[in-house]
Amino acid sequence: MQKKQTTIIPPSTIIKNRYRVTQKIGQGSFGETYAAVDITTNESVAIKVERIDDKKMVLKQEVIAIKSLQLLACPYVVHYINSGRQDYFNFLVMERLGENxxxxxxxxxxxxxxxxxxxxxxxxxxxxxxxxxxxxxxxxxxxxxxxxxxxxxxxxxxxxxxxxxxxxxxxxxxxxxxxxxxxxxxxxxxxxxxxxxxxxxxxxxxxxxxxxxxxxxxxxxxxxxxxxxxxxxxxxxxxxxxxxxxxxxxxxxxxxxxxxxxxxxxxxxxxxxxxxxxxxxxxxxxxxxxxxxxxxxxxxxxxxxxxxxxxxxxxxxxxxxxxxxxxxxxxxxxxxxxxxxxxxxxxxxxxxxxxxxxxxxxxxxxxxxxxxxxxxxxxxxxxxxxxxxxxxxxxxx
Structure with a gap:
């Protein structure tokens, strides 16, 4: 029997009155990644989320690392845009890149x-x-x-x-x-x-x-x-x-x-x-x-x-x-x-x-x-x- 696929947030969710989620594009051991649109600029972004009740929350560490590397001008790392908490999940907004x-x-x-x-x-x-x-x-x-x-x-x-x-x-x-x-x-x-x-x-x-x-x-x-x-x-x-x-x-x-x-x-x-x-x-x-x-x-x-x-x-x-x-x-x-x-x-x-x-x-x-x-x-x-x-x-x- 196959496991039922679940998502942390549904499509069309608006995060911080700015980012509209369009679809889920990835899932890992510590969270999920969604495609979204920045409503203010119409630019495509990627948003990684994790539930705040997860036993292993790693998004905080990821935000610290990416922001530090970006401040030090590391060129080959995904670009940080925003991060925070909304309702029952933490989120990290990054530039939208291509396929892995x-x-x-x-x-x-x-x-x-x-x-x-x-x-x-x-x-x-x-x-x-x-x-x-x-x-x-x-x-x-x-x-x-x-x-x-x-x-x-x-x-x-x-x-x-x-x-x-x-x-x-x-x-x-x-x-x-x-x-x-x-x-x-x-x-x-x-x-x-x-x-x-x-x-x-x-x-x-x-x-x-x-x-x-x-x-x-x-x-x-x-x-x-x-x-x-x-x-x-x-x-x-x-x-x-x-x-x-x-x-x-x-x-x-x-x-x-x-x-x-x-x-x-x-x-x-x-x-x-x-x-x-x-x-x-x-x-x-x-x-x-x-x-x-x-x-x-x-x-x-x-x-x-x-x-x-x-x-x-x-x-x-x-x-x-x-x-x-x-x-x-x-x-x-x-x-x-x-x-x-x-x-x-x-x-x-x-x-x-x-x-x-x-x-x-x-x-x-x-x-x-x-x-x-x-x-x-x-x-x-x-x-x-x-x-x-x-x-x-x-x-x-």
Whole structure:
């Protein structure tokens, strides 16, 4: 027998004499989201609501996080408009954005994204998280449904993915800027399919855990599944995830994904991820495969998803120097152009190819476009220099 669908507020409800609810567009563990119209401006908005008698009310925390990030000018976070309480529910009014990445993937005939689309989204997801991490927050519920594309009617935003749902967000730094000490039992946080292994062990989550969720999400974009996706029980998912989180998880994917995973495996709770390295790995595939910015996203075209490129052998030493002054400037230019929905990843790749050789430069058997020209056995990945963790990362503000 199916559960009867209920809604917290009915259509046509007027909130604070200003917002008229039109329809329900989403539901999660902690509330519901509705489409609405601002009566005073005739603009479309989204309103998230929760009942005031819910045992787990998280909207207050979400409002605090979004307002703080907005005051600090974080560009890749949904825009806050209003919030408050009416009758029996709390509400949060935000800008109306487009479809989330989970919906967009499931609407594909094959339920996968092409490599080109997956790489673009992966880079944007990393950049969004880098932005909130630099402002002292971790998200703790990173998943495709919590990234939404800008509304299709807005040419400035429709090619950009925005991070939403900060109900589980937490400040990992104290007021003095120090990293907060980890709690012994922090409880499970996140969504089981995408949560890091640390979350299954109820450990304190750090910046690295948000990025584990990005890796799992991008692999799902490309393959359409994860080994544990049909399981329901959290403990069982955690066991399978721990067993399967190894290079085999990246089977049939470019070797950069293994290097991505190996970097995350080296990080502890308090460590800062090398965001430039992770973005550079995905960018390297993008350039090598000859993708360009004229190619539309999968949902903007009817053609089938492109095949996954053949594997190449890379290590962290193969990635263009993401920490050099030249490349940092290039990544800043990339971030700026993405904010204007006119990003040029191919141009970024060309600029990277001009960087002088360094410990992260392409090996001799790669040409300047990043294409492998001869087979070569690459030795195992060397442990990264501890000093590299403190490298200058690109600024997206």
């Amino acid at each position: 990445l989970a919906e967009l993937r499931k609407n594909r005939p094959t339920q996968v994204f092409s490599m080109c689309t997956s790489l673009r989204l992966g880079i944007q997801m990393i950049e969004s998280l880098e932005g909130i991490h630099k402002l002292g927050y971790i998200h703790r519920d990173v998943k495709p449904s919590n990234f939404v594309m800008g509304h299709k009617s807005d040419p400035r935003k429709r090619r950009r993915a925005y991070l939403i749902d900060f109900g589980l967000a937490r400040k990992f730094r104290s007021d003095t800027g120090e990293i907060r000490p980890p709690r012994k039992n922090a409880g499970f946080r996140g969504t089981a399919r995408y949560a890091s292994i640390a979350s299954h062990y109820k450990r304190e989550l750090g910046r690295v855990d948000d990025l584990w969720s990005v890796l799992y999400a991008v692999i799902e974009f490309l393959k359409g599944h994860l080994p544990w996706m049909k399981m329901k029980e959290k403990d069982m998912i955690g066991q399978v995830k721990e067993r399967e989180t190894n290079p085999n998880l990246c089977k049939d994917l470019p070797s950069e994904f293994v290097v991505f995973m190996e970097h995350l495996q080296k990080l502890e709770y308090a460590d800062e991820p090398d965001y430039n390295l992770l973005k550079g790995l995905l960018l390297q595939i993008y350039v090598r495969e000859g993708y360009n910015d004229e190619i539309p996203y999968d949902w903007q075209q009817v053609a089938a998803a492109s095949p996954i490129p053949q594997q190449t052998h890379v290590s962290t030493d193969d990635v263009p120097n993401a920490t050099s002054q030249r490349n940092t400037s290039t990544m800043e230019n990339f971030s700026s152009s993405m904010r204007n929905s006119n990003a040029s990843m191919t141009q970024l790749g060309r600029n990277n190819s001009d960087v002088k050789p360094s410990r992260h430069s392409l090996p001799a058997n790669y040409n300047r476009a990043g294409t492998q020209v001869a087979e070569e056995v690459v030795p195992p990945v060397k442990p990264r220099d501890k000093k590299a963790k403190n490298c200058k990362s690109c600024t997206i503000m």
